[in-house]
Amino acid sequence: MVAIYHCLHPSPTFCTQDFWRSFLHSDWNGELPPDKTVFCKELADKGILIQSIDEDSSSLRLTKKALEKKLSQTKILYLILAQDCNLNCHYCPVPEIAQGTQIKRLSFSSAKKGIDLWLSHVNDNYDPNTEYFIIFYGGEPLLNKTLFISLAEYIREQQVQHLIPENISLLLSTNGLLIDDEILATIKSRKIAVMIAIDGAKPAHDSSRVYEDGTPTYDSTIRVIEKLRSEGIIIYCSTSLTPEVISDAQDFRSTLLNLGIEKFGLNYLKGKGLKKYSWNTSIYIHEAVELIMKNFFQKSDISEYQVEKKIYAYENQDFFPVDCTCYGNQLVILSDGSISNCPFAQPKISNVDSCRADFRIWNSTVVQDWRKRLPLFKDVLNLYKAKSLCGGGCAWNALENYGDVLAEDEFAQEFTTRLFNELIWTPLNKSHIYGL
Numbered sequence: 378m379v380a381i382y383h384c385l386h387p388s389p390t391f392c393t394q395d396f397w398r399s400f401l402h403s404d405w406n407g408e409l410p411p412d413k414t415v416f417c418k419e420l421a422d423k424g425i426l427i428q429s430i431d432e433d434s435s436s437l438r439l440t441k442k443a444l445e446k447k448l449s450q451t452k453i454l455y456l457i458l459a460q461d462c463n464l465n466c467h468y469c470p471v472p473e474i475a476q477g478t479q480i481k482r483l484s485f486s487s488a489k490k491g492i493d494l495w496l497s498h499v500n501d502n503y504d505p506n507t508e509y510f511i512i513f514y515g516g517e518p519l520l521n522k523t524l525f526i527s528l529a530e531y532i533r534e535q536q537v538q539h540l541i542p543e544n545i546s547l548l549l550s551t552n553g554l555l556i557d558d559e560i561l562a563t564i565k566s567r568k569i570a571v572m573i574a575i576d577g578a579k580p581a582h583d584s585s586r587v588y589e590d591g592t593p594t595y596d597s598t599i600r601v602i603e604k605l606r607s608e609g610i611i612i613y614c615s616t617s618l619t620p621e622v623i624s625d626a627q628d629f630r631s632t633l634l635n636l637g638i639e640k641f642g643l644n645y646l647k648g649k650g651l652k653k654y655s656w657n658t659s660i661y662i663h664e665a666v667e668l669i670m671k672n673f674f675q676k677s678d679i680s681e682y683q684v685e686k687k688i689y690a691y692e693n694q695d696f697f698p699v700d701c702t703c704y705g706n707q708l709v710i711l712s713d714g715s716i717s718n719c720p721f722a723q724p725k726i727s728n729v730d731s732c733r734a735d736f737r738i739w740n741s742t743v744v745q746d747w748r749k750r751l752p753l754f755k756d757v758l759n760l761y762k763a764k765s766l767c768g769g770g771c772a773w774n775a776l777e778n779y780g781d782v783l784a785e786d787e788f789a790q791e792f793t794t795r796l797f798n799e800l801i802w803t804p805l806n807k808s809h810i811y812g813l
């Protein structure tokens with residue numbers, strides 16, 4: 378069987394190998410038999426069969442332009458409320474990052490300037506049909522409880538006065554262990570969604586997610602999730618794919634189902650996280666990808682974010698399967714007021730106190746350089762077959778492990794290739810197959 382598709386917007390046409398061979402050797406000066414004429418028309422409709430190279434160049438140019446436009450929609454604002462944490466999870470880079478950070482708590486004044494700057498980005502190309510997010514992030518953001526509560530109130534006041542659009546969702550990314558009644562009341566009244574980390578079932582979770590003194594956190598985390606659920610809070614779950622989680626995948630799925638979690642994200646260990654474990658990188662990548670794919674095949678009631686967005690990109694022929702929003706889609710305000718595009722790599726691009734009013738993250742040299750990770754913006758011709766689904770992986774991971782922000786992210790490449798192959802071949806049964 379042969380699948381023929383356009384690299385930029387794949388929608389495969391299938392034929393048998395014999396049909397394909399005979400098609401390639403057709404007498405192009407004579408009349409084509411009816412089945413080949415129909416086949417030709419289908420390939421032409423899909424932009425695969427072209428009259429001149431200009432058609433291809435124009436398709437590439439338009440796709441690049443559309444991608445640039447999408448990358449310059451800064452939909453997300455990260456506010457790093459605290460650069461430290463109350464936990465000491467084994468794989469976490471935060472303690473190391475915190476060592477190099479002098480001001481570990483974001484101030485109200487810097488946060489407010491950050492919000493204003495972000496709104497300037499949003500207003501440049503505001504789309505009422507898009508969902509925008511302000512994410513309270515850390516370390517552990519609730520170590521800066523006063524700021525969290527003040528900002529939630531400030532954003533509400535601004536929305537009442539129509540100074541901040543209504544279609545902005547608030548998200549708190551937390552380990553949950555500092556949530557008290559006052560914080561819960563704010564979360565509830567401001568309808569803040571909570572992204573909480575849980576690394577699988579108890580043994581896996583407790584082997585990594587611990588306090589400084591080694592006290593495990595699974596039981597307290599579950600109590601928090603149950604409390605949030607009973608209060609009707611929207612909960613998302615993020616899971617780091619530690620070797621323990623991978624080895625214990627079945628328990629992990631039932632844990633999430635029992636907790637009533639409908640949506641979750643599986644995050645492979647980035648940066649130097651994997652070096653804390655004895656697993657070989659290639660084996661780890663293979664196993665992590667298998668786990669994500671297995672979840673996809675099982676078609677469970679819980680959906681996984683990474684797979685979901687790539688399937689969306691594929692089904693909608695939308696060349697925007699971003700693995701990361703650091704290419705212009707997010708503004709990150711670090712705890713000392715610095716402006717960045719990534720909460721982990723933290724390149725300090727400017728500062729809320731000194732940046733010009735026309736500062737835009739997508740115009741910064743850092744973002745422009747990082748974009749060269751994306752297949753369409755690479756300096757060299759990219760032959761990667763799954764490029765339509767490749768979102769560039771994680772630049773910070775590349776930087777940490779290879780010292781080069783443009784190095785390939787092996788995980789992203791293997792994951793994308795695996796998923797792409799599945800998507801290309803899955804509709805096989807439903808489709809017409811030329812030559813049969």
Ligand code: SF4
Pocket residue numbers: 462463464465466469470471515516517552574
């Ligand atoms: S809770 Fe999050 S930020 Fe804190 S140590 Fe664990 S992984 Fe790091």
Ligand code: SF4
Pocket residue numbers: 647700701702703718719720721722770771772773774
């Ligand atoms: S570069 Fe990596 S760590 Fe930074 S925002 Fe992107 S995916 Fe996250």
